[in-house]
Amino acid sequence: MTRKYLFAGFGGQGLLFSGKVLAYKGLIEDKNVSWLPSYGPEMRGGTASCGVTISDGPIGAPIVLEPDVLVAMNLPSLDKYEEKVVPGGYIFVDSSLIERKVKRSDVKVFYVPATKLAGENGSSALANMILVGKLLKELGDYNADSVDKALGKCISARHADMLELNRRMMEIGRDF
Amino acid sequence: MSEKVLMKGNEAIAEAAILAGCRHYFGYPITPQTEIAAYMAKRMPKIGGTFLQAESEIAAINMVYGVASAGKRVMTSSSSPGISLKGEGISYLAGTDLPAVIVNAQRGGPGLGGIQPSQSDYFQATRGGGHGDYHIIVLAPSSVQEMAQLTIKAFELADEYLMPAMILADGTTGQMMEPVSFDFEIKEPPAKPWATTGTKGERRHNIANSLYLDPEKLERINNERFARYEIIKEKEQLAEEYLTEDAEIVVTGFGIAARIARNAVDEARAQGIKAGLIRPITLWPFPDKVYKKALKTAKRFISVELSMGQMIEDVKLATECKVPVSLCYRVGGMIPTPAQVLEAIKQAAKEVK
Numbered sequence: 280m281t282r283k284y285l286f287a288g289f290g291g292q293g294l295l296f297s298g299k300v301l302a303y304k305g306l307i308e309d310k311n312v313s314w315l316p317s318y319g320p321e322m323r324g325g326t327a328s329c330g331v332t333i334s335d336g337p338i339g340a341p342i343v344l345e346p347d348v349l350v351a352m353n354l355p356s357l358d359k360y361e362e363k364v365v366p367g368g369y370i371f372v373d374s375s376l377i378e379r380k381v382k383r384s385d386v387k388v389f390y391v392p393a394t395k396l397a398g399e400n401g402s403s404a405l406a407n408m409i410l411v412g413k414l415l416k417e418l419g420d421y422n423a424d425s426v427d428k429a430l431g432k433c434i435s436a437r438h439a440d441m442l443e444l445n446r447r448m449m450e451i452g453r454d455f
Numbered sequence: 456m457s458e459k460v461l462m463k464g465n466e467a468i469a470e471a472a473i474l475a476g477c478r479h480y481f482g483y484p485i486t487p488q489t490e491i492a493a494y495m496a497k498r499m500p501k502i503g504g505t506f507l508q509a510e511s512e513i514a515a516i517n518m519v520y521g522v523a524s525a526g527k528r529v530m531t532s533s534s535s536p537g538i539s540l541k542g543e544g545i546s547y548l549a550g551t552d553l554p555a556v557i558v559n560a561q562r563g564g565p566g567l568g569g570i571q572p573s574q575s576d577y578f579q580a581t582r583g584g585g586h587g588d589y590h591i592i593v594l595a596p597s598s599v600q601e602m603a604q605l606t607i608k609a610f611e612l613a614d615e616y617l618m619p620a621m622i623l624a625d626g627t628t629g630q631m632m633e634p635v636s637f638d639f640e641i642k643e644p645p646a647k648p649w650a651t652t653g654t655k656g657e658r659r660h661n662i663a664n665s666l667y668l669d670p671e672k673l674e675r676i677n678n679e680r681f682a683r684y685e686i687i688k689e690k691e692q693l694a695e696e697y698l699t700e701d702a703e704i705v706v707t708g709f710g711i712a713a714r715i716a717r718n719a720v721d722e723a724r725a726q727g728i729k730a731g732l733i734r735p736i737t738l739w740p741f742p743d744k745v746y747k748k749a750l751k752t753a754k755r756f757i758s759v760e761l762s763m764g765q766m767i768e769d770v771k772l773a774t775e776c777k778v779p780v781s782l783c784y785r786v787g788g789m790i791p792t793p794a795q796v797l798e799a800i801k802q803a804a805k806e807v808k
Contacts, residue, residue, distance in 0.1 A: 339717040341631050
């Protein structure tokens, strides 16, 4: 099985990082993974995105044009990518930053006030990890052991406190 | 470092170069390859190597010339406009028969162009790039693992054949992260008795030079160099063949284009079209043998490129135009989609029926 994920929002929301955690989790679970960031002017001008592909087989194009899973952390991203999600796919919306509802009815939609929840729990900058936690839960893919290992790969040992906080945010997302 | 780690393609190139024994890197920042310089800046001082950000690309390639003359493994990297600036120095390296590794993470052109991925420096790379009759070895990785593997190979081939070798990557392969293992067996570099390392009063001095004012001598040296190129063409062609045994429509592309094409080939097969893929790994020497082999069943070739049709010329030369070759492309930093390639395959399948 191949699943393509797209994380999209503003620069600074940790989209590239959440994609990396997801990719590392795939690697730890012996899957093939590919992670591709936007590095162009859009990154400098505000919006940022990152595509992750996780597959049991070889990965062809690493570019995510039609995601199975979209994580939208600002309105322009939802506007831009909503139509691209494959029918039957998933959209995760940070509902503290995006007021409108998803228009499509052929996808599964989850509204999570991630930025608000993250702020109430210690750092609004970690809303991304709440969404990753929720996403893994809804996809039936939340494996606490590989999540822990993936976080360990992405956060250096010097920042053990951040590792703990990231894990807590993912659990908040999982339990939301 | 045998455990698989997630790394950007650019970083994998840098780490592999260090593993290959490269202790001298000279560069100048340009998107989308700056991670190579950043990685070298962090690592080289810790392992007794040299990282130097030169005042320009031209200065950097001439520093490469200096270290190569002294017989040490050396690398520089840049992206399209910066590689053009290095052209004179690359020609000097080739004219002096010096080994060096040059990385080009291509971006859209011409001119300053853009910063998104491209493959439009194919002609520049495979025809030499600078002035004079010469070639450089050109390797085209299509995954992060291959970025590492081919970097090591580039150093080995450069040393073996005494010529520059280029990693022809692009913005996508440089920026993407994939698992990579650095579990490589690194061969000792060969002895370099020609290196200008000081005579210590014990031998005649060596000369690193590309100037020959005697035309007879210069002609002889050109001929000798091209005789060496013939050996490389015979021995060093590399390509990946995918589902080509019975393929009527053979799609071909290198680097990122090949990965897109592979998706399309899988989909075409699922729809009952006999499609296959040839992915050149060496662009110079161009792997013409696999194309000739594919001619047994091929009725049509499709060259998938992030350029206006450059590699297509080598496909036509390799197949001696025995069957039609069509082009499927995007340029300017845009990337063909698997759907676009599939459409081209379906169109070709209709036409050959």
